[in-house]
Amino acid sequence: MSGIPEPYIQVLSPNGGEVWQVGSAQTVSLYAPAVPANTSFTFVLRNTATGNDTSLGEYPLAPNYWVKVPNSIPSGQYLFQAKASVNGNIIFDWSDAPFTVTSGTTAIQVHLDASNPGPRNITAGSTDVPFLVFRVTNTTSQAIAISSFSVNFLLGSTASAVDIPRASLWDGATKLAGANISMSGGTNFVVFNQGTAGGGLLSTVSPGASKIFIISADISPTARDRVTVAFNLYGFSFSPNGISTGMPVTGNSMTIVSSAQPSITVVAPNGGEVWSPQFQGGYAQQPVRWSYVNGGHVDGYLYRTSGGPVYQFCDFGSCRNIMRLQFNGPALTGQATILLPGNIIVANDYQVHLSLGALDGDREVAKDDSDAPFSIVVP
Structure with missing residues (x-):
């Protein structure tokens, strides 16, 4: 087709x-x-x-x-x-x-180093954060050069190149190469090679010696909250050709914590709309939409600015947590269909109040109301 x-x-x-x-x-x-x-x-x-x-x-x-x-x-x-x-x-x-x-004897070893960082939280917007520390050991009688290797996000990571756009290779305090992380076929990866190293080899390891390298990454300021990632090394190429053992080399899982403050904004109804509900079985369905940052769930109610009954949002029988948010981060949106009772009062001064709950519990972290009243009329 x-x-x-x-x-x-x-x-x-x-x-x-x-x-x-x-x-x-x-x-x-x-x-x-x-x-x-x-x-x-x-x-x-x-x-x-x-x-x-x-x-x-x-x-x-x-x-x-x-x-x-x-x-x-x-x-x-x-x-x-x-x-x-x-x-x-x-x-x-x-x-x-x-x-x-x-079937020859292994001469080059690549292993996770003991100084590899443990699992931890990383704040969005951080740069050159160490994610993985590995050691290359050369047991041959001649110097070997690292020509290229790849890093990808371990299967199960929830972060993507949108959250972590760039990675770098370090030899101690010296940055050897840096490259943007690519997304292809559902895989997030970066290749370190002569191109990323400015046209030369990445590094050399003397005969009978070992060297420690660090993979760092930059976190986007708008990275999603609570996404996780673990880096995985594979596909090493050495010059002259050698055999690497200990592969793959995988670091610990890191959690990104968004620096954005929780917020919620009523998108609709936000003032001037006219609801003409069609009642069936004593209730009518109406949509409410919002945008949010860093929240766990949404509660809300319908009220009149002149006072009177407050109508708690009920999503088909449940008057709590009208929508559990499954993704968290900047500029995300949500929508729920709420039920209006058949005895609701017809008026032109209704507004919606929304409350954003925390990711780790039911405490309120943000709230918002419609910018102006809207109407509910007889159909």
Whole structure:
């Protein structure tokens, strides 16, 4: 059908140049737009010298996968294929270039460092916040250079590139590279390479030595409240080619706390409207809309400026918490259908009062009323 995107697969990692050790667990990353959520993928390794294929199994749709490299395959150059059946059609993609599978002894190790920061709250608007500290150990007899690697948001993180737009790589107090975080196929990721390092290698590690690196990030001033994120490292490329173990490397989950003050604004009815309710079964339905920042739930009532009865909003029998807010952050909106009783008084001086409850309880943190009266008339 015209206008509906066709599903396809793009292999992001491994995509050429990586080194996998037999028996190790490795990261596979795909871009699969418009692919149904119930799709399963088959992963295959093809030996470029013999043409023999080795199946790595079948996996459900996800941004990233951990696969085990079989102990039975010989060392050599391989291509990676991801394949799926969608609506009766086979879609697939191969890595752009070969990568190495080896049974050799591990010479380069990448591990989470003991100084890695623990879980904590981070205020929106903060810059260069350390998210992950890792150590690269070189046990070879020659210096190795880090050519590139990737960082993504661990599956289950609720933050996105909108909340955390940029990440940086540090060697102590020296910033080696910085890059914007991208969103693609439901994955938030950043690649550190020669381009982000100004055209050179990211860093070198001397023979028999280790070096500690820090991944930091900038938090948007308008980041959503209480979203979480954990950074995950994968896809290291070294020069000369080496084998990295301890992958993937995952930091602790951090929680972003919005710096915006809680607020709520009545959007409608906000003055001048005319409600002509259609009563059925003793009640009529009318919509109320609002915008809010950093709240947990909304209560409200209808009242007349001249006094008289106050009509507590009842959402089909419940007079508390007319709408539980499921997302929190700047410039969000909500709507609820309220029930008007059949004996409501016809008048032209009605206003709506809304109360915003806290994220962590029922205490009121903000409130607002219609800017001007509106009318309720006989239909």
